[in-house]
Amino acid sequence: MPSHLESGEKKDRYHNLIERIVTVNHAWKLSREEFGQDFPATKSFRGVKSSLQADLIREFPEDCYLVIDPGTQHTEDPLYSVRLQRTVVINNAQKSDAEHLPCRIAEQLLTPEEIENAVNRGR
Numbered sequence: 001m002p003s004h005l006e007s008g009e010k011k012d013r014y015h016n017l018i019e020r021i022v023t024v025n026h027a028w029k030l031s032r033e034e035f036g037q038d039f040p041a042t043k044s045f046r047g048v049k050s051s052l053q054a055d056l057i058r059e060f061p062e063d064c065y066l067v068i069d070p071g072t073q074h075t076e077d078p079l080y081s082v083r084l085q086r087t088v089v090i091n092n093a094q095k096s097d098a099e100h101l102p103c104r105i106a107e108q109l110l111t112p113e114e115i116e117n118a119v120n121r122g123r
Contacts, residue, residue: 014063015088017056018098022090024049025099053082053101054109057118065122066115069100078103083122 028045035042056064066080082098089095106115 014056014060015090017052017059018084018088018095019090021049021052021056021082021098022095024052049099050101050105050109053098054106056082056098057110057114061117061121064098064118065120066101066106066118067122068103080106 024045028042028049031039031042031045037043057066063085065083065085067083069079069081072079079100079102082101084096084098087094087096110118
């Protein structure tokens with residue numbers, strides 16, 4: 001698949017978004033474990049992560065896509081995996097995704113067309 005990240009600035013923005021998503025996701029999990037899911041900071045971290053994921057999907061449609069996580073497909077709160085077309089190194093680890101995004105939150109942040117296009121890119 002051809003790279004759509006030709007310019008250094010665009011590539012930096014892409015990498016920075018993914019790094020921020022991973023970092024905020026980690027902070028959200030720590031806050032949830034320590035203070036609970038209803039704690040204001042926990043909710044804030046989740047919101048920031050989801051907004052960053054929506055930015056990634058909008059700004060880099062050729063470089064990411066959505067796939068329903070099979071383990072959550074038949075649950076009350078299914079999740080999308082935000083997948084990357086190419087792996088990136090974040091904190092010395094290979095990443096092929098930009099974490100999970102609950103379907104209900106994706107429906108709040110993205111238009112139905114954006115979701116459909118992102119899902120179709122994964123097929």
